Amino acid sequence: MGVQPTKAIRDKITPHPGELNDDDGTSNKLNWLRAGVLGANDGIVSVAGTIIGVAGAESNPRSLLVAGVAALAAGAFSMAGGEYVSVSAQRDTERALLTKERWELTNLPAEELNELAQIYETKGMTASTATQAAAEAMNHDALRAHAIDELQIDPDDLTNPWSAAFSSFVSFLVGGIIPLLFSLIPVAFLMRIVLIVVSVALALFITGAVSAKIGGAARRKAVLRNVLMGLGTMLFAWLVGLLFGIHA
Template sequence: MAESARPDPHPGEPHRNGLSQRLNWLRAGVLGANDGIVSVAAVAVGVAGATGDIAPILTAGLAALVGGAISMALGEYVSVSSQRDSERALIAKERRELAETPEQELDELTGLYEAQGLRPETARQVAIELTEHDVLAAHLSAELGIDADDVVSPWHAALASAVAFTIGGILPLIPMLLLPEAARVPVTFVVVLVALAITGWVAALIGGSARLRATVRVVVGGALALVATFAIGSLLGTTGVV
């Protein structure tokens, strides 16, 4: 008779299964949205500072939106692909060592558990039992902190980043394109800063850092970017350069 599964005392916690994948999606999504908001808004506000015509604002905004989304997706794909290749190489190396020197690997696993505070006899027993259950998983977890079934996907990260960048970039374009000229820049500033506050809060929540500090940091950085690009656009517009 098969042993019944024990109830999860913390059903709301993700624990190990798929955790890296989910965090990878969230990280890429939040960073993508944040970059989309700031970069597209900065371009649109900069052009709006130089001219009140809607055509150049729309052209520059869409170019920033499409180019930024592709760039973010490509960057995430390359970065996460490198991480995935490294994890796969470590998994292959561990498999080879387990096949060639199983006794030494068992001793190494025992030593790792001893270093965590277990008594030598307890550490040895734990190492033996985990080796009998899933030797590769035991070594990957104890030595490298890797789950062979939870290797991050570059395609998921790229897609999450591109979609989030697009959504974030559309937010500042809406007031810039729909509102009268006098209200475009002020309303866009408000929309961008509120959106950045939300992404900063979510990013801090995911990373477990101080939420207020992270939120203020993101909002201040975004505000500086908008002020700088608007000032440059206004300067070029008033001097007749554009």
């Protein structure tokens, strides 16, 4: 059962008006885009917070550059490494669950059929309809049916740790480079700090708006929350810098 999948009656889903078709991986693309925006947001806030914190401690432009580069490099690699480890663990779990499911489908087919039928019953089907639906789904592709409906895993699209790590690395760099570049503008020290704060606020405005657009949330609330959080981070870092500042 399910070893040689039968041909599906329908190859693709026709969406109703206003609905996106996910056959081209739309939801996955949106998830990666959302992760990229959040990574850029982390880069903006982390690097800006580090630079502003150092600025509160001493008014040396070179120190800002060193702090910004260090925060950018460490943050990007830390994000990438953390994402790789996390997604690798998730992928290992997915593979283990699929291996277990294959064994159960081979050795306990009746129990698996009953299990899938019960899952369909919880979705509102009658017992007879659920049993028929489960039998047809397993006859088509038993592993896929159980993976999706029981495990919530797409066996043809497992998580990719390298892709996740690279995405996090690049998005953090893209976000973190913004405050770093503004810290290099050859103007008076105080004006340089003002430019960093303004650039960060504008960048967070954009990432907040994009995040709201992707998630379908209220844009004004998301933008305000994002900008205030970033400004609050920089203010806190500045105060810590002042507290432990170096005074000649």
